[in-house]
Amino acid sequence: MRLDKASGWLRRLAFRASRAAVSLVGGGRISAFGVGQGKIGMILVINLDRQPQRLRRTLRELSRFTTSDGDPLASLAHRLAAVDARDGRAVAATADVDQTYRLGAHLYVQPDARLQACFGVDEPVTMTRQEVAVARSHIEAWKVIVAGSSDHVLVLEDDVWFRIGAAAAIDQGWRAAAGRKAGRGGPHLLYLSYEDAGGTASRADVCDALFRPERGLWFLSGYVLSREGAETLLRAMPVVGPVDMWMNYRFEEVGALALASPAILQRPDGGSDNSYSVLPFLARAGIVDTDTAPEAPRADVGPVLAWTTGRDREGLAMALSMLGLRVRAFDGDEHAIPASELSALLNEFDALVDAPLTPCAVSAAIAELGAKFIFEANARTAGAIQPGVSPASRTAILSWDEPGEASWQPICALLGLATPIQAFPEGAPRAWRLFRDGRPVMRSASGDARWVGPMDDTAWTLIPRSDRPSLPRPGRADRSRGDLLAHATMTTPSPLFLGRVETFPGNLAAFAREGLQYEDGARLVLERMPTGDRPYRSGALASARPFHHGRFEAEIRAARGRGLVTGFFLHREAPRQEIDIELTGDEPHAMLVNVYFNPGDDGAAIGFGYRGSPCRIKLDFDTASDFHVYAIDWRPDCITWSVDGRIVHERVGWDPTPIPHLPMRLHANLWAPRSKDLAGQLDELALPSSAMFRNISIWT
Template sequence: MGRGGRQQVAARVPSRRAQLEELGTGRRRGGPRLNKLSFSDFRQSLRHHGRLRLRWFDWRRRAAVFSRSNEPGALRRIYVINLDRRPDRWQRVRRELDRFRDRHGERLSGIARRFSAVDARYLEAAPDPTVLVPRFTLADQLTVDPNPLLRIDDEARAREIRMTKQEVAVALSHIEVWKLIANGDVSCALVLEDDVFMTYGFARDLETTWSSLTPTGADQPDFDLLYLAFDEVGNASATQDRDQARKLRQPGIWEAAAYVLSRDGARKLLDATPVYGPIDLWLNMQFGRLRAFTAARPLIEQRIDEPSTNSYSVMPVLAQLGVITREKPLLPRTKRLHGPVVAVGDQGSGLTALAGALSMLGYSCCSDLDRLPAVEQSRLLRGERGRLFNAYVNIGSLSFEALEQIGKASRSARFITTSADQVLPPTVRDRVLRLTPEVKDKWAALSEFLDIDYPAFPYPTDRDLGRRALSQRAPLKSARKLTELKSDRGPWILRPRRDWSGIALDRDPASPASLVRVDWAAGDTLENAAWRLRDDTFPSNMALFRPANVRQLRGQALLTLRHEQTPVRALTSGAIASTASYRYGRFKAEIRPSGVPGLITGMFLHRNGPRQEIDVEFIGKDPSKMLVNVFYNPGPEGTKLEYGYRGTPTLVDLGFDATADFHTYEIDWLPNTIRWLIDGEVVYERMTWDPTPIPNRPLQFNLNLWHSRSSELAGTLASAALPASASLRSIEILRNAGSASDELVDLVGASPAGHS
């Protein structure tokens, strides 16, 4: 039935506060920290499930605060913000509410109203600027959640952060509910997101909180906003009495998953619009104009066991600034998928885009070939185990007869055609989806057909590649000793097998004449339109990059790592990056790496959203080897697939000490192949699915010197050897004209010398 890739990618995204706690607030690999972080996650999950179970032992089910009758002081309305595509969550919230009865013994779901949430997947235009401005500043973030490593200064006030589409959709949903309350017939309403549960003691403690906010002799509680779900951060003052509500005078509260909003409070919030930034952050800024309170403790909590597609815009910024000091391994969580899936159709009907979509759903998808490798085809036709893939798109050897045989051999097989007039075997007609170009919402059709959740990502729009011809893989002329290191596991990484070395395709087409060179040589200035000096960091890097640590001296550029105390790191170093991103090309540099244990000299191509990366790294503890690596996540621009912890690393034995002299190191990145060269000689290469697909999105070229948090990877830092430097004599990018990030034109380069 194939390999363990028959699974749908999913991920639990914890709250913003939980993410910061997991990652620490003090690049890529973390080695021994994996077990520690996993244990932390286990304890958090165990406590959460304990609270979920404990609530069933709560005997107090009469929530006297609620009533459907028009009575003084009653909470008469509940709004549940719920996506149209998640009726399961709406039903679950109704069941949760029905654990309780109002003051007259009626189920709470009787006063619940479902609000159709704004869906981030369909947000195309920018929001109305009179309602929501989709940006905020680092200073806003620090006002709510101060960090001892950062200051609220002019730089923080000037650093703008763009909201994610998910944050925009959440904010717009809450604003629309405020309008319902402001213009409604009830004095206040409980607003819930659809992933919450009521904790043990909910009914009892809500009644106590409600009473504490009702002045003597008054019929109605006196507040504008009452948080029932919240995370305390910043300057929020502790309650003096565990039974009393707490008045909020300063920012310091995260979450907007459950709160009671009065009619007056809703009108005040709407009068204060436009909202700036995420909704829970902006609400903190309104405490001065609102009578805002929290319960003495969170009476409602968000579930953490529910797969989420939320995305927090501030997290990458905090990582770059060095506030996040640990990197939590981000690996796919998956569930079983139907399959194998076989897709056929005419050229130009969207087959390559469909292959990308299936990959984004978590399939290991083999596509756009004239034929399958013989062993894979045989196992597919016979319905045998041991297949490498579980989705096959536009494969020439899968004829009408082959499709019929697959359908008979595997009752779980699914078939997709992208052409309206495609003839398929009658024996599989009850397992066919016609996904023609006329289908407007292809995700909806795929989701229903494959019985999966509707994805949060944009559907790919790649043009069809056509069927590419398989060929024999030629041996390298200069074979080096290789050591395969432990890789990540996931749907886009094939497990090692002796009979598999990737998919070799006919030679990439010859290079066009219009090649453009982007280069730097000693003596030229590095800070120009093509290059920039980095002033950020990443979680696994124990040094902060600073432009001052890149110096040009005696015919070379030095990247220097030194002891220098900053608010976020005790070390600083140097890094260079291209200002543009490129899709395919030759990327080379003359480098003499640092040989100090604990340091890594890097030359690599990288992007996020989706994360893709091609690496050359020199490990200071063993300068006789070069580490090469590839990270791959599928999807079009903006796809929040960032999986990868170890990647797919391989150590290449150099046969010399890289720190003794300069050598030219090169990444030759082609649509079907990646080759690594030293002084013009190919020393290592990877083909498609060897073990990952070839990265296919624009990447930025980087060179840096950094200290890894993982001593397992880089060795223990030899502090006495600092300052230490890596030296550069030249950098060169050879790309196709128009292949920079603004024009995604493939560069198809000629085979370099030394490869047969």
């Protein structure tokens, strides 16, 4: 079976079986390693404290080989504790790492015309916490090398394996490198493991065994570094951007060399929680694509009851939500919850924050063996459980005095959960009532609106109680407008709403400047025109800046044709949140509304879900025949959608998601879904097709 044809768990199983078979046979002698001058005298294995199994696996791999002295190669190995991205203090701002870099640095390593067409080379990119942790781990390795006694050290990450023929390739490359650097202390940097950056690596001075890279190598899974080379890298700090990218800028000054082909490879079965800062840019440029999203976390920890001090920001509720718990928060002045109601609440929610309980409910909560209790120091517990009453083994008291001192550790220790990569959140303002349940006790079904399933099954979505959502009360007036923040007729280009050159996963079209025209408004044209790796070209625009709550309105005439979606929506990443109006070509007498919610403060890289919580609303006209006024009115505790001044749908907290709480940009686009489920099979005979947007307005 070819491993590149296997997928998922089958591929991992096949790889492990092959490695198990290989482990029965020795890998041979690697004479480059050993004691004495001109030898690689030490191996540093970078390994996280929480992943001892990966260290054991790496040592087993090293034990297959022997040094020039006949000793196991593993005898040279020393573990270096990796910096953990889950430790907020370890990845905080430091003089060693500049966490903001320019997209041009990525393009220097791996040029790509599609990426450069979408973004300028000066586009700022912020490193992820994982990238910062990796960079700091390698910096610590360089410091160990400078302080040590070995002239040359192999630095290994703990997810590697040696390919067949590795021993001969390393020895041949080491002899060639030592010969070229004779009299200069040997090679200062030799890559034994790397990935050619999309086949664009620039190589010079090539021989059979190795080459001199000028740029274009990714990964730092395995490289030999001299003491002098480590000193050179430390003098060149700070590391700016991902460390493997930054190393490309150091090739000349450190005299980098690389084996003609990698002898050490990354394991495909190791699993990783790494996150890459450039990925959102690659996705928007259409360079990477996927129709699926990773499965969202759901914490199975039993019911959690928590009480806070009532600060202005609700950090604890947000933290529990980020851990994968379905959280309901209370203001504290609601009626006291009896035991029977508490049981029903805990069937629907995983965690209750500041819940007022009756004495019977207190007793029932303590008697629930799986229940956990969390108290902020000096928490408001009137009418609730007191910290000294709840079982000590199931209780955590958070002793920090200021929000900036908050930590994941006591909460995760109590719940038995891994510490998240993201920083502990400040949370949303309490006045916004983010995790409150605003659903009416009774709601009537409506034949004019229906849920479109299946929804994303996450900790941030409640499956609706009824098959059909209710419409607003008949005759309810649309919300009055506030102050005008932005307005553009869109008959000519506007600095308020800019054309986009990008795409996104699941879109068959790439957005290009040619897809946006100005006539009686902004015309977005989707046509059969291969653009990048997409078969169609279309247009899109977005507000020049994000907005935080308000009314978002436009006159829209939708595109006609199956397989097409005319979108008018608010959107953000990190965390991903979205409020949609979508007019789909397969149902021209309806509109689709949708909400995506992920928890976290601004910058938290949480982006689960690709279905959202969609609902289709019947309309009494053809959306592609004429202009109609569509509006999204987004408030902290409610979202309403209206058409021609009539409210057609509304949502409150947990109906079925919390209300998005972070600033978002307003977007308009015309796209073709890769999936047929959203808008049907694309009808190419209807192309080109266009959607029109005019009089886009944003109000407070």
